[in-house]
Amino acid sequence: MAQHQVGDYEILEALGQGAAGIAYRARQVHTDEPVALKLLVDQVANDQAMQQRFVREASVAEKLDHPGIVRFRECGVHDGQLFIAMELVDSGSLDDVLAEGGALPWREACEVAAQACDALAHAHDRGVVHRDLKPANLFLTSDGQVKIGDFGLARDADRHRLTLDGQTVGTCRYMAPEQVRGDDQLTGAVDMYAIGCLLHMMTTNDCPFTGETVVEVFEHHLFTPAPALSCRCPNCPPALDKLVARLLAKEAADRPGATEARDTLQSIIEGREVAPLAVASEASRDEPIIEPNLTERLKANAKPAKPTVSTARLAAAAAVVAAIALVALLASRG
Structure with a gap:
């Protein structure tokens, strides 16, 4: 996309693209706040039906005000191009x-x-x-x-x-x-x-x-x-x-x-039927416990576990290496 500003929004980078729209990370110039800016892709930008649907999406979002719904900021037109500015959510999906x-x-x-x-x-x-x-x-x-x-x-x-x-x-x-x-x-x-x-x-x-x-x-x-x-x-x-x-x-x-x-x-x-979460040990009960929030726990679950090698496997590997070294030594003497 050639343009770097749409209305009061400076486009910084692309976030993702769907069949009809593309979302950008942007900055609202007069407030310096980060936003998500959604535009119609070029292939449908002039399609009247898609324009109507785009505006209706904005009208639906505008009437919703809840912390669990991505917040609507504004819908507008810049150089004949429709855009929707939304709250930027920062930790993925x-x-x-x-x-x-x-x-x-x-x-x-x-x-x-x-x-x-x-x-x-x-x-x-x-x-x-x-x-x-x-x-x-x-x-x-x-x-x-x-x-x-x-x-x-x-x-x-x-x-x-x-x-x-x-x-x-x-x-x-x-x-x-x-x-x-x-x-x-x-x-x-x-x-x-x-x-x-x-x-x-x-x-x-x-x-x-x-x-x-x-x-x-x-x-x-x-x-x-x-x-x-x-x-x-x-x-x-x-x-x-x-x-x-x-x-x-x-x-x-x-x-x-x-x-x-x-x-x-x-x-x-x-519920009481569910096994309780682990309780802090006696030694740490006097210290404040900071529980990770939901996003932190979800991200921790997504991290791949570090591969571990058992002691038995290490011993077996060492034995193989020693055997190879002994064979090489005997061969050199022969």
Whole structure:
């Protein structure tokens, strides 16, 4: 991209690109604050339908004000080009964590989902359904906050739909059955189904339904009973197993709402049936304990373990080296 400034924003570097938009790290000139700046890619920049969808995405984001949702700053036009300025979230996404470290401990998975549900409760109360929840759309801050972003497929009940009736939208592995069918009247229950898929993904490193093709995945969402989480994550609490089963119910009416799911997840985290976390030793109880926040624990889980070599293997290697040296010595004397 040739230009280095869009409106009051100085473009610093590219953050990522989707099918229709590209996000940049930028700096708001008059405040010197970092922001995320989203622009339409050149291929669709002049497409009227995409421009309308871009503006609607901004209008949806503008009505949401919650610490668990990426904050909207402004939408504008610069030299005929639309842009959206958003809060810059600084510690990557859940997708990054899962790609680097695989499955999470169930406690951390519950914390991620509980924060997401709290944000969804705010959105659903305002008539906004996200419709595309997935690890790549859950962002992490350095202080342990999970933030939902990318409302590009969101449906706002107070405005025109952002997609055509009967059109299937969303990422296939996290889509509720009614989304797969392209039902007209979608509710917040589609986001709760996605939360069930996310919990399964976070704790097992696999989605509940997979397949060789999108059609095969869709058929599983529609007709295959959801696998019990406990079969793939044996150490998960029974209450979590039960909650995920409810979240993955085929009928939208059978799924819990965002507030109920959040409260249930919180009770699971704090519940008496769950083994308590390790207690500090007697020697350290007088010292203040600084617990790592959620993002720090997720990042620690993603770090690959350092390879270790057992004492037995070291001894065996040493014996091999000694034998080779002895053979060489004897050969030289012969």
